[in-house]
Amino acid sequence: MxxxxxLLDPAHGGPDSGARFSDQxxxxxxxxxxxxxxxxxxxxxxxTVIATRDTDPTVLFTADQRAEIANHAHPSACxxxxxxxxxxxxxxxxxxxTPPGEATGASDPDTPHAPAPWQDAQAAFIPQSLRxxxxxxxxxxxxxxxxxxxxxxxxPLDNLICPAVAIEIAPLATDGSDPIPAADLTYQHTITQxxxxxxxxxxTHNTTAAGASR
Amino acid sequence: xxxxxxxxxFWSLLGGILLMxxxxxxxxxxxxxxxxxxxxxxxxxxPTTTSTEDISLYLAxxxxxxxxxxxxxxxxxxxxxxxxxxxxxxxLSSYALPGSAHPLQSGPTVDDVFLxxxxxxxxxxxxxxxxxxxxxxGSFVNSHPSGIQVEDLTIQSIIGTLHGALPQITQIRFxxxxxxxxxxxxxxxxxxxxxxxxxxxxxxxxxxxNNPDNATATPKP
Numbered sequence: 001m002x003x004x005x006x007l008l009d010p011a012h013g014g015p016d017s018g019a020r021f022s023d024q025x026x027x028x029x030x031x032x033x034x035x036x037x038x039x040x041x042x043x044x045x046x047x048t049v050i051a052t053r054d055t056d057p058t059v060l061f062t063a064d065q066r067a068e069i070a071n072h073a074h075p076s077a078c079x080x081x082x083x084x085x086x087x088x089x090x091x092x093x094x095x096x097x098t099p100p101g102e103a104t105g106a107s108d109p110d111t112p113h114a115p116a117p118w119q120d121a122q123a124a125f126i127p128q129s130l131r132x133x134x135x136x137x138x139x140x141x142x143x144x145x146x147x148x149x150x151x152x153x154x155x156p157l158d159n160l161i162c163p164a165v166a167i168e169i170a171p172l173a174t175d176g177s178d179p180i181p182a183a184d185l186t187y188q189h190t191i192t193q194x195x196x197x198x199x200x201x202x203x204t205h206n207t208t209a210a211g212a213s214r
Numbered sequence: 215x216x217x218x219x220x221x222x223x224f225w226s227l228l229g230g231i232l233l234m235x236x237x238x239x240x241x242x243x244x245x246x247x248x249x250x251x252x253x254x255x256x257x258x259x260x261p262t263t264t265s266t267e268d269i270s271l272y273l274a275x276x277x278x279x280x281x282x283x284x285x286x287x288x289x290x291x292x293x294x295x296x297x298x299x300x301x302x303x304x305x306l307s308s309y310a311l312p313g314s315a316h317p318l319q320s321g322p323t324v325d326d327v328f329l330x331x332x333x334x335x336x337x338x339x340x341x342x343x344x345x346x347x348x349x350x351x352g353s354f355v356n357s358h359p360s361g362i363q364v365e366d367l368t369i370q371s372i373i374g375t376l377h378g379a380l381p382q383i384t385q386i387r388f389x390x391x392x393x394x395x396x397x398x399x400x401x402x403x404x405x406x407x408x409x410x411x412x413x414x415x416x417x418x419x420x421x422x423x424n425n426p427d428n429a430t431a432t433p434k435p
Contacts, residue, residue, distance in 0.1 A: 084364060086359045091361075149418070152402060
């Protein structure tokens with residue numbers, strides 16, 4: 001079986017620190033450490049993993065640069081990793097762009113090599129991204145974690161030419177005690193395991209679909 | 215016998231004392247009036263009575279990522295751009311109240327709302343309408359919580375509320391302190407032109423059946 005390439009994008013980095021959880025903990029550091037955990041688990045599961053960054057860059061690492069790295073790698077799936085102190089559970093976000101078939105005046109979706117505008121590059125992959133989001137959401141629900149599926153206009157999600165979702169880790173509300181923070185390692189490991197299960201299922205479905213089409 | 219010049223001097227001094235006393239009393243009265251006026255919180259002019267109307271505020275909830283139209287009785291100006299600004303200030307200030315489901319910091323939020331006429335475009339089947347340019351305060355953006363969902367909920371809440379109250383608005387753009395700004399607080403795109411649509415939403419959980427169309431929440435603009 002060919003190895004499936006998964007692209008991880010730990011969001012923010014360098015002068016862009018993202019959300020501030022405390023004086024010592026920034027979103028850019030949390031996403032990087034979570035990406036390292038996820039990368040190890042995915043590699044063990046037989047995936048080839050590429051990351052847009054493995055360290056904290058010294059200069060600004062723009063969303064366009066991240067999208068360029070991702071699009072040149074031609075991955076099977078792109079996971080953009082975020083964290084927040086607002087909300088509850090895991091937020092799985094897909095692009096809010098309209099798929100070409102639904103957009104009025106959009107280019108013909110039957111034209112396979114039609115150039116995609118940079119700002120709307122993700123539009124053609126929306127159906128696959130929604131399926132991927134649903135697959136990851138189901139696996140997280142089975143792991144007894146609250147999941148919210150939403151759509152939003154964020155970069156570099158809108159610029160990716162692969163099935164892409166943003167996974168935002170929010171604190172986990174518990175009955176009668178303080179919420180479990182996004183930085184909790186046990187919480188992160190549970191999320192990681194669910195994502196690996198979801199991507200394994202995603203790979204199986206894609207392989208089956210590809211076989212059936214032949 | 216008191217000499218005449220001493221009597222004149224006496225009465226002159228007495229007259230001077232009385233004049234100075236009157237001058238001091240007058241000065242004290244004026245100072246008292248000034249101080250009283252500065253402490254008086256009564257409006258200079260009585261407020262004009264404006265009738266209230268039913269307006270739906272599209273209120274966001276961080277816990278379930280929902281946006282719910284909530285009817286409220288508000289007194290709003292009639293001039294459209296002033297009306298839009300007052301409406302957004304009312305919406306965003308409601309998030310600063312204790313117990314808010316989408317807590318934001320209190321303080322000034324919207325500087326201006328500009329409404330620009332937009333001609334229709336036959337190629338994209340877009341009807342003529344108005345472009346609303348919302349100029350947010352830098353202090354509001356700097357204090358906004360950071361996160362994809364929480365930022366998106368604020369934007370969708372603004373869009374839904376404006377669309378409900380001013381249906382002539384078809385597109386919405388954002389500025390921060392009069393300048394284009396890339397994101398609200400690091401995530402949601404503020405350079406994007408948003409379509410003004412009904413943003414009421416209640417996300418549904420993932421579904422096991424192989425129907426991707428059922429797997430997501432109501433599409434957003």
